[in-house]
Amino acid sequence: MHELAICSNIIKILKTQVVNKKIKKIWLRIGEISGVNCDAIQFSFPIAARNTIAENAEIELIHVHARGKCNTCHAEIKITTLFDACQYCNNYDYEIIQGNELQIIKVEVE
Template sequence: MHEMAITQSIVGTIVGRLGAARVHRVRLEIGKLSGVVPDAVRFAFELVTPGTTLEGAALEIDEPFGDARCRSCGRAFVTDEVLPLCACGSADVAVSGGQQLRIRDVGYRSEEGTGCARPADAAGPG
């Protein structure tokens, strides 16, 4: 189950960036074509967070569909299939979304107050 290692990495990244700040919410984006199972991440989150500053934090997961375009007929469509087929029957499809796995934002409380960190806020609170 690679979701355990992924979740450990996510928790480690958040703790590393926010230090002692108490995290109350984590929002992830796991694309439907990423190969990552959101329910397995939820399960792993419950196992990994006790004893960390994320203990008791709410985990929210957005699951965007993939964006695809048929190279044969030009049709654009959304999909949750790893190997999508166009309605025209072609398998010559370019996928341009739905493969992401990222931390969208993190809600936290620190000595400085309450905040919301996004990936661009890599320096953390304060």
């Protein structure tokens, strides 16, 4: 359940970026293969945010599809799991182009 540690990190970052304001809403960018469970983020956040500037803040998750570049046929491919094969040549050796994101985009304050 590293999502609680991730939510604590979010609070830590926000404390450095938002001064003397209460946060109403937070937008997060989450890659499809970032290894983070979105339900667990929604579950953990209120616990991490208790008695902080982000208490009761709403979380909006912006999902990023995962894509890779095949090292065999060089095609750009769609990935949904870490063990997907290239859809064109069936090889497993590819570089991930996107889908690992785990970022705070912006916040709305009161």
